[in-house]
Amino acid sequence: MKAWRVALALAALCALAGVPWYGSDVLTQFGINALLLAVLAQGWNIIGGYTGYASFGNSVFYGLGSYGVAIAMVQWHLPFAVGLAFGVVLALVFAFVLGVPVLRLKGHYFAIATLGLSQVMTAIVSNVELAGQNIGLVLPPLNDDAQFYELSLGLLLIATLTVGWLSRSRFGFGLIAIRENEEGAAVMGVNTTLYKVLAFALSGFFSALAGGIHAYWITFLDPESAFDIGLNVKMIIMAVFGGPGTVLGPIVGAFSLSAIAEVLSSEVTSIAGLFFGLVIVTAVVLMPRGLADMLRHLRRTGWRYFLENLRMHRL
Amino acid sequence: MELFAQVLVNGILQGGLYAVMALGLALVWGVLNIVNLAHGAFIMLGGYGSWYLYTYAHIDPFLGLPLTAAVMFALGYALQRGLLNLVIRAPMFNTLLITFGLEVVLTYLAQLVFTADFRTINPPYAGSNLALGPVVLPLARLAAFAVAIALAVGMWLLLLHTRLGRAIRATAQNLVAARLYGVEPRHLYALTFGLGIALAGSAGTLYGTVSQINPYIGAALTAKSFAISIIGGLENPLGVIAGGLFLGIVESLTTLYVGQTFADVASFGTLVLVLVARPGGLLGRAA
Numbered sequence: 119m120k121a122w123r124v125a126l127a128l129a130a131l132c133a134l135a136g137v138p139w140y141g142s143d144v145l146t147q148f149g150i151n152a153l154l155l156a157v158l159a160q161g162w163n164i165i166g167g168y169t170g171y172a173s174f175g176n177s178v179f180y181g182l183g184s185y186g187v188a189i190a191m192v193q194w195h196l197p198f199a200v201g202l203a204f205g206v207v208l209a210l211v212f213a214f215v216l217g218v219p220v221l222r223l224k225g226h227y228f229a230i231a232t233l234g235l236s237q238v239m240t241a242i243v244s245n246v247e248l249a250g251q252n253i254g255l256v257l258p259p260l261n262d263d264a265q266f267y268e269l270s271l272g273l274l275l276i277a278t279l280t281v282g283w284l285s286r287s288r289f290g291f292g293l294i295a296i297r298e299n300e301e302g303a304a305v306m307g308v309n310t311t312l313y314k315v316l317a318f319a320l321s322g323f324f325s326a327l328a329g330g331i332h333a334y335w336i337t338f339l340d341p342e343s344a345f346d347i348g349l350n351v352k353m354i355i356m357a358v359f360g361g362p363g364t365v366l367g368p369i370v371g372a373f374s375l376s377a378i379a380e381v382l383s384s385e386v387t388s389i390a391g392l393f394f395g396l397v398i399v400t401a402v403v404l405m406p407r408g409l410a411d412m413l414r415h416l417r418r419t420g421w422r423y424f425l426e427n428l429r430m431h432r433l
Numbered sequence: 434m435e436l437f438a439q440v441l442v443n444g445i446l447q448g449g450l451y452a453v454m455a456l457g458l459a460l461v462w463g464v465l466n467i468v469n470l471a472h473g474a475f476i477m478l479g480g481y482g483s484w485y486l487y488t489y490a491h492i493d494p495f496l497g498l499p500l501t502a503a504v505m506f507a508l509g510y511a512l513q514r515g516l517l518n519l520v521i522r523a524p525m526f527n528t529l530l531i532t533f534g535l536e537v538v539l540t541y542l543a544q545l546v547f548t549a550d551f552r553t554i555n556p557p558y559a560g561s562n563l564a565l566g567p568v569v570l571p572l573a574r575l576a577a578f579a580v581a582i583a584l585a586v587g588m589w590l591l592l593l594h595t596r597l598g599r600a601i602r603a604t605a606q607n608l609v610a611a612r613l614y615g616v617e618p619r620h621l622y623a624l625t626f627g628l629g630i631a632l633a634g635s636a637g638t639l640y641g642t643v644s645q646i647n648p649y650i651g652a653a654l655t656a657k658s659f660a661i662s663i664i665g666g667l668e669n670p671l672g673v674i675a676g677g678l679f680l681g682i683v684e685s686l687t688t689l690y691v692g693q694t695f696a697d698v699a700s701f702g703t704l705v706l707v708l709v710a711r712p713g714g715l716l717g718r719a720a
Binding site: 166172219220222223225226227230231233235236237238240241242244245252266347348351353355356358362380389391392394395396397398399402428429431432433 | 457462469516518520521522523524525526527529530531533534535536537538542543544558618619622624652656659660663692694695696697698701702704705709710
């Protein structure tokens with residue numbers, strides 16, 4: 119990597135890290151949300167973008183992470199860090215136990231199976247007494263947005279460095295091989311089951327941590343919001359909007375879509391959702407490989423880039 | 434025992450409705466390879482269509498059903514021809530995303546136009562029942578069930594015995610070969626999607642006669658339609674009917690014996706089990 123790129127990345131990181139000091143409260147809170155969404159999109163990127171498995175089960179990891187923190191802190195009066203670890207353990211158990219059978223499925227079938235699992239988890243947690251059933255749990259408040267902000271930023275940094283390492287490691291190449299041609303990868307000696315389960319678990323690790331931080335920040339959770347399938351759809355949209363299977367794409371996607379949604383909901387409150395839907399539809403038609411790809415090619419080909427995309431996928 | 438019989442009948446009646454909901458999704462998925470996340474939103478639109486017909490033009494929902502279906506067909510045809518054909522060869526994520534975008538647009542449009550109030554289509558016979566020994570059959574549900582089965586069987590006959598049906602099945606099996614035999618895919622895909630949306634609209638009409646409609650029912654109905662298509666398999670409308678009935682019965686029995694909150698565990702747990710054990714559906718060929 120060129121030196122100026124490293125410098126640029128460090129400058130951007132410092133600018134981001136300083137937000138709680140020079141930005142308003144509203145900006146900091148918006149930042150925490152955007153950073154956590156970016157972590158989720160980055161986590162989804164590992165299983166969805168690199169491995170090519172469209173997981174709708176990442177919101178389960180998120181929910182387990184949230185409940186890990188909430189149960190540890192509310193029911194057992196343990197510190198936050200222990201709760202985070204507990205949530206991660208729950209997520210990893212889920213990834214290994216259910217990942218093995220479910221990751222045998224391909225394409226749409228995997229997507230639907232994980233969707234089914236997330237519905238089952240919501241219903242199960244709504245019946246567990248320890249988790250407060252369908253009423254939920256209220257956590258002790260800690261009114262320190264700056265701390266949550268830096269925690270989220272740190273998590274995003276670790277997730278992104280991990281994905282950066284992934285993109286040039288033997289493990290990552292194995293995942294890409296699985297995405298491009300699973301039989302071929304197996305023939306080349308990739309232990310596909312192991313690789314897929316590890317990718318699923320790694321993606322679950324980051325999602326669970328994001329869920330834990332979010333739970334402590336919001337101080338309230340119930341099964342509906344913790345296992346919200348809409349959140350899973352959001353991660354996918356952000357990763358795909360930015361560029362799935364790239365290191366920075368999901369972050370670009372999460373930040374830009376969060377910003378668009380925020381501006382829309384403050385400017386045109388009643389029809390914000392409508393615009394959001396139209397943005398997604400237009401983006402899929404005109405830039406199917408994400409913002410990252412568009413920025414790379416737009417300078418060279420100009421508006422013909424969009425025409426080429428149209429020509430490529432139409433019937 | 435009487436309670437069991439009543440719950441079983443309720444499950445079967447509900448299952449017929451489920452079958453029609455899933456039929457359109459399975460058709461579009463099987464032929465076009467699009468998992469239509471907006472399917473439930475189209476069901477919702479069909480429900481509103483019939484509600485308006487009944488409330489302002491006093492057309493009985495069952496008589497108005499062909500009209501609703503025709504309008505939905507036109508909408509589906511136009512959407513596929515104008516929009517979805519543009520991305521049909523893109524990777525799976527993209528078609529998932531675009532239909533999700535459509536779902537968001539339709540839901541918000543519905544909220545703006547129809548408001549968020551709950552609506553029910555209430556024809557004069559809504560409260561009438563038919564007693565069959567100890568078992569009570571609500572008339573509206575029975576009618577909805579009959580129409581649902583008729584639609585599913587009609588769909589099956591259409592796919593099996595008409596020129597259009599053969600063209601649709603040929604395209605699902607092999608697009609290139611179908612093209613060589615003179616199928617024009619852009620038109621055929623649009624027809625298929627139109628049919629799927631017309632079925633969704635009809636399901637919405639039936640849904641409106643037995644449950645409440647609001648702009649947000651779509652997502653849950655899509656999830657349920659998924660489960661049924663998977664349980665029944667994508668190959669055959671009769672499989673989807675079986676899947677719908679199966680799910681309806683499983684849900685009502687779970688509600689009776691385990692509790693309401695476990696109904697979703699049962700239906701989606703079955704979905705996951707079927708997927709892992711028999712990815713081709715309970716009645717489909719093993720994958």
